Amino acid sequence: xxxxxxxxxxxxxxxxxxxxxxxxxxxxxxxxxxxxxxxxxxxxxxxxxxxxxxxxxxxxxxxxxxxxxxxxxxxxxxxxxxxxxxxxxxxxxxxxxxxxxxxxxxxxxxxxx
Amino acid sequence: xxxxxxxxxxxxxxxxxxxxxxxxxxxxxxxxxxxxxxxxxxxxxxxxxxxxxxxxxxxxxxxxxxxxxxxxxxxxxxxxxxxxxxxxxxxxxxxxxxxxxxxxxxxxxxxxxx
Numbered sequence: 001x002x003x004x005x006x007x008x009x010x011x012x013x014x015x016x017x018x019x020x021x022x023x024x025x026x027x028x029x030x031x032x033x034x035x036x037x038x039x040x041x042x043x044x045x046x047x048x049x050x051x052x053x054x055x056x057x058x059x060x061x062x063x064x065x066x067x068x069x070x071x072x073x074x075x076x077x078x079x080x081x082x083x084x085x086x087x088x089x090x091x092x093x094x095x096x097x098x099x100x101x102x103x104x105x106x107x108x109x110x111x112x113x
Numbered sequence: 114x115x116x117x118x119x120x121x122x123x124x125x126x127x128x129x130x131x132x133x134x135x136x137x138x139x140x141x142x143x144x145x146x147x148x149x150x151x152x153x154x155x156x157x158x159x160x161x162x163x164x165x166x167x168x169x170x171x172x173x174x175x176x177x178x179x180x181x182x183x184x185x186x187x188x189x190x191x192x193x194x195x196x197x198x199x200x201x202x203x204x205x206x207x208x209x210x211x212x213x214x215x216x217x218x219x220x221x222x223x224x225x226x227x
Contacts, residue, residue: 034215042220043221049213099144099163100171101146103148103156104155105153106153
């Protein structure tokens, strides 16, 4: 079984400031890691995912996440946020050989003008 | 491609009533799943299917029933609605059941049980 902990339920940040959303996971097997984003009143969309290889993965809109196996973390970062990044962000883990995707409780990012 | 569609968008039920939430995908995806989203709880898996005729329970299956007679459709049935089932329900699909395929989510159904 696997589990995910998102350490912050809400993160307010000023526009153009950097942000880090923290995610830790636990699993007894190797894992795939994901970040999904949910804009208000919408379903979830994939932001980025780690499968294997390079531990740093990037999205098309400037977010990046680094897989750290020793710390069992997959933190999401952006060097300069925009108003349009205001959304809820979910970290998720899937164990190798598992059919189930396990989500964290989410972090609400609020970008302040 | 319409992607993953869900109907209805909103529904209000009385305690004890039954209903079916519809989910369909037109991407020929093997894997389909149902989640519920509650404030501060993230998404929790209710049931999932790895192909037509094959379903299994997730984390919170009690009070819900599913079937998958075709690749495209994966309806979720509430047998006897309870206020604790007030939630937003999301259907999702992915090309394969194993591996790290992206899950594609529908727009959600907001259910209120009085």
